[in-house]
Amino acid sequence: MDIGKLNKLGKAIDEIEEGQSMSVTEAIEDNQILLYLGLTNDANPLYIQHDYAQKTIYKKPIVPSVLLMGIVTSTISKHFPGPGSHVVNFSVNFVEPVYHYETLTFLFEVIKVDKHKDIVTLSVEAVNIKEKRVLDAVVMVQPPMLYEESEENNE
Structure with a gap:
């Protein structure tokens, strides 16, 4: 990546319309969970210890909720509206636990x-391969905007 180079911007607000949608499918792998745990120093045994999780209502380790939120924000940053977007509000409901190695499909709709x-408001729903809803979210996003200096500022 060239730091001095202006990278491609995502969609500007004028290019976004209500009803637009996209979906992304993500498989949750151990490396993602271990990276999250390492970066955040989160030592919750529910996320990684099978013996511990077996004694809980979940019966096996679950995926950290913040990791799922990260998939949502990453998709916004990379694809919809895309590079230069900034999440300004995030409301999420974790409907069902997500287990290691599950594959989820996230549907984003303006x-x-x-x-x-x-501001663009997105509805996000995630389902597992059994079509069971695991996450609902409403995300408010400021689409990419470039700062344009006016001639007054240059005088």
């Missing part, structure tokens, strides 16, 4: 475009 506030 439910509101507020051009006065430069």
Whole structure:
């Protein structure tokens, strides 16, 4: 990556319409969970210890909730609206636990475009391969915007 180079921007607010949608499928692997645990120093045995998890209502280790939120924000940053986007509000409901090695499909849909506030509101739903809903979220995103200096500022 060239630091001095302007990378491609995602969709500007004028390019986004209510009803637009996209989906992304992610397989949850051990390396993602271990990276999360290492980066956050989260030592919750429910996330990694089979013996411990077996004694809980979950019966086996579950995926940390924040890791699922990371998939949502990463998709926003990479694809929809894309590079340069900034999440300004995130409301999420974890409907069902997600277990290691599950494959999830996240559906993103634009439910509101507020051009006065430069905010796009996305609805996100994640389901597992059994089509069971595991996550619902509403995410408010500021699409990418470039700062343009006016001639007044240059004088």
